[in-house]
Amino acid sequence: MSAEAPVTAASRARTVTIEVNGRPVSVVEGVSLAAALVGDRTWTFRRNPVSEEPRGPFCGMGVCLECEVMVDGRPGVRACLTPVRPGMSVRTAGAGEGS
Amino acid sequence: MSLPEERDVVIVGGGPAGLAAARRLAAAGLSVTVVDEQPELGGQYFRRPAPEVARVWGDHRPEGRRLIDAVRAAGVECRTGHLVWGVDDDGRTLLVSDPAERPVRLRGRYLIVATGAYERPFPFPGWQLPGVTTPGFAQHLAAADHTPVGERVVLAGSGPFLLPVACSLLALGVTVAGIAEAGRPYRPSLRALGAVRHPARLRELAGYAARLARARVPIWQDTVVVRADGRDRVTSVTLAAASAPARPVRTVAVDALCVGYGFRPQADLARMLGCAVRTDPATGDATPVLTPSGRSSRADVYVIGEAAGIGGAPTAAVRGLSAALDILGREGHRPRAGELRGLAADGRRLERFKSLTDALYPTPADLARLLRPTLPDTATLCRCEAITAGEVRRTAGTAAGDVNATKAWTRAGMGPCQGRECGFAVSAVARTSSDVFPSRLPVRPVAVATLLEMAGEGGPA
Numbered sequence: 402m403s404a405e406a407p408v409t410a411a412s413r414a415r416t417v418t419i420e421v422n423g424r425p426v427s428v429v430e431g432v433s434l435a436a437a438l439v440g441d442r443t444w445t446f447r448r449n450p451v452s453e454e455p456r457g458p459f460c461g462m463g464v465c466l467e468c469e470v471m472v473d474g475r476p477g478v479r480a481c482l483t484p485v486r487p488g489m490s491v492r493t494a495g496a497g498e499g500s
Numbered sequence: 501m502s503l504p505e506e507r508d509v510v511i512v513g514g515g516p517a518g519l520a521a522a523r524r525l526a527a528a529g530l531s532v533t534v535v536d537e538q539p540e541l542g543g544q545y546f547r548r549p550a551p552e553v554a555r556v557w558g559d560h561r562p563e564g565r566r567l568i569d570a571v572r573a574a575g576v577e578c579r580t581g582h583l584v585w586g587v588d589d590d591g592r593t594l595l596v597s598d599p600a601e602r603p604v605r606l607r608g609r610y611l612i613v614a615t616g617a618y619e620r621p622f623p624f625p626g627w628q629l630p631g632v633t634t635p636g637f638a639q640h641l642a643a644a645d646h647t648p649v650g651e652r653v654v655l656a657g658s659g660p661f662l663l664p665v666a667c668s669l670l671a672l673g674v675t676v677a678g679i680a681e682a683g684r685p686y687r688p689s690l691r692a693l694g695a696v697r698h699p700a701r702l703r704e705l706a707g708y709a710a711r712l713a714r715a716r717v718p719i720w721q722d723t724v725v726v727r728a729d730g731r732d733r734v735t736s737v738t739l740a741a742a743s744a745p746a747r748p749v750r751t752v753a754v755d756a757l758c759v760g761y762g763f764r765p766q767a768d769l770a771r772m773l774g775c776a777v778r779t780d781p782a783t784g785d786a787t788p789v790l791t792p793s794g795r796s797s798r799a800d801v802y803v804i805g806e807a808a809g810i811g812g813a814p815t816a817a818v819r820g821l822s823a824a825l826d827i828l829g830r831e832g833h834r835p836r837a838g839e840l841r842g843l844a845a846d847g848r849r850l851e852r853f854k855s856l857t858d859a860l861y862p863t864p865a866d867l868a869r870l871l872r873p874t875l876p877d878t879a880t881l882c883r884c885e886a887i888t889a890g891e892v893r894r895t896a897g898t899a900a901g902d903v904n905a906t907k908a909w910t911r912a913g914m915g916p917c918q919g920r921e922c923g924f925a926v927s928a929v930a931r932t933s934s935d936v937f938p939s940r941l942p943v944r945p946v947a948v949a950t951l952l953e954m955a956g957e958g959g960p961a
Contacts (some may be wrong), residue, residue, distance in 0.1 A: 436645030457631060458633060458637060
């Protein structure tokens with residue numbers, strides 16, 4: 402890990418814009434969608450179908466399926482395994498959170 | 501659907517084990533395909549940073565980049581973003597979906613299962629709250645995406661992995677409020693770590709410990725999480741002595757909580773392929789029955805790396821090479837001079853190291869015994885199906901502790917994660933006697949236990 406101060410380095414990182422629940426969000430190019438959402442302080446990715454409780458990413462390696470969100474109209478996309486792409490449109494079950 | 505594509509060897513999983521095997525086999529001229537679910541090779545250990553993250557913040561494991569480059573240069577066909585989801589009726593053809601979710605069928609004269617491991621969580625009230633994650637998730641966010649999991653974080657569980665995760669968080673400027681370790685692996689007594697002769701990986705562990713001590717991160721030993729609270733995101737965690745879970749000793753404000761009790765082999769594909777599996781007496785985990793070179797009960801199927809039993813990345817690489825050499829031997833190739841002997845020596849050295857570190861931490865059987873009483877009936881046990889520990893306990897009582905019957909009746913462990921997150925806990929709760937998780941006595945040789953110095957170490961006060 403570089404010793405460089407995160408803020409200085411971050412200003413050099415190329416970013417792309419994605420849309421989260423209709424809101425534009427600037428994220429570092431190529432990071433996982435889970436990281437992009439967490440970095441944007443969005444933690445409710447979905448609701449449990451049985452209990453309706455809010456759920457967020459848990460395992461980060463594609464096993465738990467708690468990070469499933471809707472991407473470009475496709476449901477059930479595991480955010481932890483999906484790199485961000487410019488212009489991708491994301492819907493979480495916690496719409497409105499983080500803004 | 502098109503005809504299956506046939507290769508000499510198909511390897512499922514592109515982590516340290518799968519990559520080591522692939523490189524060696526391809527170097528000998530065999531046609532090799534590596535299939536991996538992740539968008540890039542490397543597995544969890546070498547998890548590749550996003551290119552932009554690597555450009556700006558650097559690569560946390562550049563040796564992973566070099567290995568992946570070598571594998572590609574050797575002519576290995578690499579299919580990333582490909583999910584192996586089943587096995588065809590012939591028991592040989594893998595059913596795969598590609599990144600666009602189109603079906604692909606892959607067949608190898610030899611199949612190598614290198615599917616790695618997943619983390620071993622144990623539930624507590626509130627573990628399903630957003631902001632509660634595995635330590636592995638925090639590590640991936642930090643290393644691959646340069647994103648902190650939170651601003652103020654508690655790590656909990658057991659095992660050496662908690663230490664490097666804490667260090668990764670510190671490097672991002674995160675406040676690590678403390679590490680709760682269920683066992684008592686760390687002794688405060690010894691100094692001069694650098695002067696002690698010990699294996700490189702213990703030195704690595706000691707390095708993490710020193711870094712944590714400098715940052716004054718408290719390590720609470722013999723301590724477990726008894727609850728997490730918050731509405732839409734975790735806001736606090738409550739800890740107690742493992743021996744007295746009903747008497748909480750501290751509540752810590754956090755915006756993320758990362759809990760994990762080590763790793764479990766991911767052997768589902770081996771089972772699907774019909775490989776014989778047994779319950780590992782030391783861990784209670786389903787583990788494939790293998791020869792020393794990783795050959796399973798099916799002569800054409802090998803299981804290597806963490807899927808063959810938890811051992812760490814260097815062990816995974818040795819297992820990958822051993823399997824590759826076994827296959828090459830069967831194909832009439834001669835090993836390079838000294839190759840087999842060197843590999844065997846590496847394997848023995850790593851095995852010694854593993855037994856040393858294993859002895860420091862509670863075994864999975866110990867953990868099952870330790871954690872079972874910490875889980876109240878009201879807690880969600882199966883997070884997919886939202887089933888409480890009480891439901892599982894009542895049903896297990898009726899089912900005389902039969903784990904499969906308990907699963908079927910409660911649906912615990914039958915949701916989308918297929919029991920990967922709650923399976924260990926369902927077994928621990930459903931089975932009441934210790935004979936199912938036969939344990940060995942936790943040996944704690946002083947010479948090793950004292951290697952790690954922990955300033956600021958203390959039990960729950």
